[in-house]
Amino acid sequence: MPRKEITSGNWAFAEAMRQIDPDVVAAYPITPSTDIIMKFAEFVANGKVETNFVTVESEHSAITACVTASAAGARVMTASSANGVALMHEIFPIAGCFRTPIVFGLVNRSVGAPINIHCDHSDSMGQRDLGWIHLYCEDAQEAYDSAIMAVRLSENNDVLTPVFVCQDGFITSHGFEPVEYLDDETVKNFVGEREPLNSLLDVDNPVSYGSFAMSEYYFEIKRQQIEANKKALELYDGIAKEYEAVSGRYYPMIDCYRTEDADHVIVIMSSASGAVKDVVDEMRDKGHKVGCLRIRMFRPFPKEAVAAALKGKKAVAVLDRCLSLGGTAPLVAEVRSALYASGEMIPTNSCIYGLGGRDFFPQYAEDIFMDLINGKISPEERYIGLLE
Amino acid sequence: MSDCKNWKEMKDVGKPKKWQDVPMGGIAYGASAENVETGQWRSIRPVWNEEECISCMLCWVQCPDRSITTDENGKVTGIDYFYCKGCGICAHVCPKKAIEMRPEADFA
Incomplete structure (x- = not known):
């Protein structure tokens, strides 16, 4: 029987880890993801899991241990945030290329400096092109559910790509809300046993990882990773529907909230989409045809689905909780590219919000919608809630 | 894929x-390393002198590969040039100077 608890995003993710009972967890704590590993360490200490829990001296070592354990055929999970994620940077593309599935609880926090513990997406966005799948969760329930689904996606032998399950630091990770947990048996059956290809521990079929690939084959191996991303896009929905069958909750790659007949749409990710959806309801009541498109899967980017959801809109605003200093913020760059490629020349405002945990108020969403409605469209970046 | x-x-x-x-x-x-001919890397070659060798096994211990061959009695029998990269450690550690490093060109 499913049970409901008042809990946090971090504890919900840790509970998913307990139920998944991974073979190996190697981790090093950093705020705000520390809580995940603290809670999981408690499960280890109390004999609630059979996991080999490896405590290491840095995030670089943590992710290295995860990659090698996964290459050995283990089911592997870990968690980190911010500069911890940044320290893992060198190893992420190796995990991607070695095709070592890992489910990673990434609790989004701004990358210093200035040092700051609060949420923005600069940590995960710094890792966006390294061959990892990125899922961005709106709330604690979704973080829990995504952890379980991510195991299946990551370990699928046509995908074999590590997954970041992102949730907003403090807002989701430390906020308490009701979360419905599946029973242990259901989770166990859903995730099944990993059937590794090319396990280092399969001594009858020996393999070597980490071989040299110069100009002759490097490109071909990258092409295989592109294929794995295409497969992830193709297979994701089947896994989400299977999960719906056991949980009653369905998480599409993109969450279209009242967008179908909308003229004006805000595109956003993670927790702030809740405020936008509320504003959509209020403005709908006043007769404005507005909607919210929440991007849940950022890598691989579901560009066709995004273009289809925005087709024919009068104008959209894309809200990034991250900068690309000197360039175009990551989400708006993807959305504009998807629209251009599909022949949709829709005016697009680019809005930066929430850096370093700056609050995002419903009034901001309303102002952004009103700019779209009043034709205040311009190519320059806008800064929401900035002192100016 | x-x-x-x-x-x-x-x-x-x-x-x-x-x-x-x-x-x-x-x-x-x-x-596995067993199939990799690292001997291709060698520019200088250790030449083993059976007369001088006392099978103290220092070279066998220090060899970073698996290039010192032995018999069933644990006596040194020579050098496996399939693996030997020519690092020269064996010659350096040999107390009897029973291993001499010579340029590969001498054997061309």
């Missing part, structure tokens, strides 16, 4: 002709 997912399929594939032929993630199937 590589079509070539396991080492058994690899045996007759030969040189990859398309991206699908390349082993996934650059993994080397069926490979």
Whole structure:
């Protein structure tokens, strides 16, 4: 029987880890993801899991241990945030290329400096092109559910790509809300046993990882990773529907909230989409045809689905909780590219919000919608809630 | 995705002709150091003098590869040039100077 608890995003993710009972967890704590590993360490200490829990001296070592354990055929999970994620940077593309599935609880926090513990997406966005799948969760329930689904996606032998399950630091990770947990048996059956290809521990079929690939084959191996991303896009929905069958909750790659007949749409990710959806309801009541498109899967980017959801809109605003200093913020760059490629020349405002945990108020969403409605469209970046 | 997912399929594939032929993630199937001819790297060659050798096994211990060959009684029998990279550690540690490093050119 499913049970409901008042809990946090971090504890919900840790509970998913307990139920998944991974073979190996190697981790090093950093705020705000520390809580995940603290809670999981408690499960280890109390004999609630059979996991080999490896405590290491840095995030670089943590992710290295995860990659090698996964290459050995283990089911592997870990968690980190911010500069911890940044320290893992060198190893992420190796995990991607070695095709070592890992489910990673990434609790989004701004990358210093200035040092700051609060949420923005600069940590995960710094890792966006390294061959990892990125899922961005709106709330604690979704973080829990995504952890379980991510195991299946990551370990699928046509995908074999590590997954970041992102949730907003403090807002989701430390906020308490009701979360419905599946029973242990259901989770166990859903995730099944990993059937590794090319396990280092399969001594009858020996393999070597980490071989040299110069100009002759490097490109071909990258092409295989592109294929794995295409497969992830193709297979994701089947896994989400299977999960719906056991949980009653369905998480599409993109969450279209009242967008179908909308003229004006805000595109956003993670927790702030809740405020936008509320504003959509209020403005709908006043007769404005507005909607919210929440991007849940950022890598691989579901560009066709995004273009289809925005087709024919009068104008959209894309809200990034991250900068690309000197360039175009990551989400708006993807959305504009998807629209251009599909022949949709829709005016697009680019809005930066929430850096370093700056609050995002419903009034901001309303102002952004009103700019779209009043034709205040311009190519320059806008800064929401900035002192100016 | 590589079509070539396991080492058994690899045996007759030969040189990859398309991206699908390349082993996934650059993994080397069926490979182990045992099959890798690191001797190709060698520019100087250790030459073992059986007369001087006392089989103290210092060279065997210090060899970073598996290039010092022994018999069933634990006596040194020579150098395996398939593996020997020519690092010269064996010659350096030999208390009897029973190993001499000579340029590969001498053997061309």
